[in-house]
Amino acid sequence: MAASDHIVGRGPNAGARVFSGLMPRAEAVAIPLGALLAGFLAFSLFLLFLGKSPAEFYGLVWKAGFSSAFSWQNTLSRVAPLIMAALCVALPARLGLVVIGGEGAIVLGGLAAGVTGTHVAGPLGMVLMALSAMVLGGLWIGAIGALRIKRGVNETISSLLMAYIAIALFNHFVEGPFRDPGSLNKPSTAPLDAALRVGEMPFIAAHWGVAAGVIACVLCWILIDRTTLGFAARIAGDNIRAAQVQGLPVGPLVIGFTALGGAWAGLAGFFEVAAVHGSANASLIAGYGYTGILIAFLARHNPLAILPVAVLMAGFEASSGLIQRRMDLPDATILVFEGMVFIIILLSEALYGRLRIFSPGYWESR
Amino acid sequence: METVDIGLWGVPLAILGGAIRVSTPFIFVSLGECLTERSGRINLGLEGTLVFGAMSGYAVAYETNSAFFGVLAAAFAGLLFGLVHGWICKFKGVNDIAIGIAMMLLGMGLAFFFGKPYVQPVAPDLPAISFGWWSSIPQVQAALQVNVLFLLGGLLAVFMTWMFRATRVGLIVRVVGDSTDAARAMGLDPDLVRLLATGVGGALAGIGGAYLSLYYPGSWNEGISSGQGLMAIALVIFARWSPANCFWAALLFGGAGALGPALQSVGVTQGYYLFFAAPYVLTLALLILTSSTERSMQGAPLELSLTK
Numbered sequence: 001m002a003a004s005d006h007i008v009g010r011g012p013n014a015g016a017r018v019f020s021g022l023m024p025r026a027e028a029v030a031i032p033l034g035a036l037l038a039g040f041l042a043f044s045l046f047l048l049f050l051g052k053s054p055a056e057f058y059g060l061v062w063k064a065g066f067s068s069a070f071s072w073q074n075t076l077s078r079v080a081p082l083i084m085a086a087l088c089v090a091l092p093a094r095l096g097l098v099v100i101g102g103e104g105a106i107v108l109g110g111l112a113a114g115v116t117g118t119h120v121a122g123p124l125g126m127v128l129m130a131l132s133a134m135v136l137g138g139l140w141i142g143a144i145g146a147l148r149i150k151r152g153v154n155e156t157i158s159s160l161l162m163a164y165i166a167i168a169l170f171n172h173f174v175e176g177p178f179r180d181p182g183s184l185n186k187p188s189t190a191p192l193d194a195a196l197r198v199g200e201m202p203f204i205a206a207h208w209g210v211a212a213g214v215i216a217c218v219l220c221w222i223l224i225d226r227t228t229l230g231f232a233a234r235i236a237g238d239n240i241r242a243a244q245v246q247g248l249p250v251g252p253l254v255i256g257f258t259a260l261g262g263a264w265a266g267l268a269g270f271f272e273v274a275a276v277h278g279s280a281n282a283s284l285i286a287g288y289g290y291t292g293i294l295i296a297f298l299a300r301h302n303p304l305a306i307l308p309v310a311v312l313m314a315g316f317e318a319s320s321g322l323i324q325r326r327m328d329l330p331d332a333t334i335l336v337f338e339g340m341v342f343i344i345i346l347l348s349e350a351l352y353g354r355l356r357i358f359s360p361g362y363w364e365s366r
Numbered sequence: 367m368e369t370v371d372i373g374l375w376g377v378p379l380a381i382l383g384g385a386i387r388v389s390t391p392f393i394f395v396s397l398g399e400c401l402t403e404r405s406g407r408i409n410l411g412l413e414g415t416l417v418f419g420a421m422s423g424y425a426v427a428y429e430t431n432s433a434f435f436g437v438l439a440a441a442f443a444g445l446l447f448g449l450v451h452g453w454i455c456k457f458k459g460v461n462d463i464a465i466g467i468a469m470m471l472l473g474m475g476l477a478f479f480f481g482k483p484y485v486q487p488v489a490p491d492l493p494a495i496s497f498g499w500w501s502s503i504p505q506v507q508a509a510l511q512v513n514v515l516f517l518l519g520g521l522l523a524v525f526m527t528w529m530f531r532a533t534r535v536g537l538i539v540r541v542v543g544d545s546t547d548a549a550r551a552m553g554l555d556p557d558l559v560r561l562l563a564t565g566v567g568g569a570l571a572g573i574g575g576a577y578l579s580l581y582y583p584g585s586w587n588e589g590i591s592s593g594q595g596l597m598a599i600a601l602v603i604f605a606r607w608s609p610a611n612c613f614w615a616a617l618l619f620g621g622a623g624a625l626g627p628a629l630q631s632v633g634v635t636q637g638y639y640l641f642f643a644a645p646y647v648l649t650l651a652l653l654i655l656t657s658s659t660e661r662s663m664q665g666a667p668l669e670l671s672l673t674k
Contacts, residue, residue, distance in 0.1 A: 098463055098672065100410075147654060147657075149659075150659070151654055151657050151658065151659065152657045152658050152659040153653055153654055153657045154603055154653075154657070154672070156600075156603075156672055157600040157603045157604065157653065158650060158653065158654075160596060160597070160600050161600060161646045161649055161650045161653075162646075162650065164593065164597075164643065164646040165643045165646045165647060165650070168639055168640060168642040168643030168646070169640070169643065171639040171642070172637065172639040172640045175639055176637075176639070290467070293464075293467050294464065294467045294468060294471065297461060297463070297464030297467065298464070329479075330478060330479050330482045331478075332474075332475045332476075332477075332478030332479040332482075332588075333475075333479060334475075335471055335472075335474060335475025335478065335479075336472060336475035336476055336479050337475075338471055338475070339414075339468055339469070339471040339472025339473070339475050339476075340472060342468040342471065343454065343465065343468045343469065343472060346454075346460060346461065346464050346465050346468055347454055347457065347460060347465075349459045349460050349461070350457035350458055350459045350460050352459055
């Protein structure tokens with residue numbers, strides 16, 4: 001009975017039905033992975049053109065980034081600021097805002113943490129450092145959201161301008177009022193007390209910032225995908241006028257999401273200072289904010305997808321030194337590699353919905 | 367040259383000189399981006415194009431011993447980067463902003479990769495014209511040393527203003543930028559127009575890069591650009607997509623950037639690092655003053671993803 005089959009939803013072939021259900025999900029995995037491989041292939045051609053061995057290159061990336069406990073430590077030590085910088089792009093992006101100035105919040109967050117750290121002590125002191133970093137980062141990026149809502153200022157340009165202003169402020173304070181007289185060659189705030197330094201996690205040789213980054217991503221995913229607030233934000237992101245007509249609080253949503261993103265970027269600054277550098281100095285201005293933009297777009301602004309993309313990126317960067325030494329290539333090799341791979345992954349977005357094997361109908365018709 | 371003490375007059379003079387010297391890359395990148403954005407697409411990769419233009423311009427100028435060929439090579443390299451960006455972005459579902467960031471990474475990577483051998487050698491400089499002959503004061507003469515590319519940039523701004531207002535090409539770019547559907551209905555090929563607009567925009571950004579390495583600061587190294595490419599893109603929005611405004615915005619931005627060094631030269635050293643922020647603070651303040659929620663983004667091409 002064809003009609004009743006239709007009603008209870010049993011297809012002619014059970015196997016095909018499983019496929020038709022799985023395929024849209026498989027598409028979301030298969031397309032980026034295929035694009036990653038295509039990117040590797042393109043870079044292999046570049047290496048062959050230069051007379052270098054692709055096998056050696058990928059062997060070294062694997063070795064330095066992902067093969068052993070030591071290399072994972074190397075990778076994970078770089079991942080925390082990337083995750084948080086990406087959240088600073090992804091959260092506003094869900095509301096349709098392109099914020100590209102996360103670097104400013106990272107730098108100011110680090111400054112706030114470093115300066116607070118010279119006045120406080122103990123575990124509570126560490127909390128205060130983290131809070132001051134998050135508050136300053138949140139205010140900085142939240143102001144960009146507020147300018148957008150209250151004055152109609154384009155957030156992309158204002159965030160970029162404010163990132164440069166943040167760096168100038170940072171240099172002013174680190175070279176001037178908050179400079180530790182003992183830091184001669186590299187102006188820094190006073191070195192943090194050992195009790196205020198963030199340590200490493202048990203079992204995993206990486207600092208607690210990694211755990212904080214994972215928690216931040218999970219929290220943001222819950223916020224966006226599982227709460228009414230997130231639902232409202234997604235509607236506003238799709239169509240801001242429709243959201244306003246529906247009576248959704250678009251203004252508070254925009255300011256709240258940008259401030260939250262800025263708070264995460266500020267927290268990245270805190271961990272860079274408290275776990276890595278030990279004081280606020282120019283090492284904080286490392287371009288994490290800009291790498292974070294790319295990670296967020298590659299993850300399609302999905303907080304959970306940010307995690308694997310950030311780990312991949314961190315692993316690539318961790319392998320830079322080894323490749324430079326072993327293969328006698330410039331340190332920019334990894335930049336070229338990342339550029340090629342990510343362009344091809346972004347290009348692959350054009351394939352969604354185009355490949356017939358991933359459409360449910362393709363399998364049901366067999 | 368012996369310096370003459372001209373007191374506080376040195377400050378406005380240094381600002382004028384700085385504006386002329388520093389603004390040229392901003393003029394070229396922002397005019398290039400203006401063309402691209404008027405066709406309805408944004409290319410954030412121009413920072414990478416600028417850096418690659420600086421490298422390739424310097425390398426070719428060194429090898430051929432001609433700054434002119436250097437500029438040509440930089441323009442050609444920029445054209446290629448622009449065409450790649452334009453070609454990739456024609457596919458549906460591809461985000462032009464993200465591609466721009468990835469292209470920025472690739473452009474800087476390739477420039478540093480192939481530019482390593484050219485950090486040491488000295489390439490010929492671009493010629494400058496001295497407009498300060500009438501004065502005997504060396505500071506005036508120094509401030510009025512004007513590079514040919516600055517003058518070309520000014521002419522280009524005038525030309526583009528005329529092009530958008532009065533020519534068929536300008537009309538085609540504007541139609542494509544404002545409505546893909548209307549352009550199709552007119553029998554135009556929007557993808558082709560955007561491809562060409564992005565390509566030419568890239569070529570202009572490449573020339574901006576060549577100015578950096580061949581005139582001011584006048585050498586090639588990995589720190590040659592301090593974000594001029596990104597900033598120039600912001601200036602386009604600030605200039606409301608008008609080529610003439612792009613020129614003035616670049617000049618204003620360059621002048622504000624010269625404020626710190628100018629004040630330092632007359633003995634004001636307090637807050638030296640804060641003066642680095644002057645051009646950004648000024649731009650932001652003007653942007654806030656001129657923006658409004660009611661008439662948001664006047665002059666914006668309607669197909670532009672950034673302001674949609």
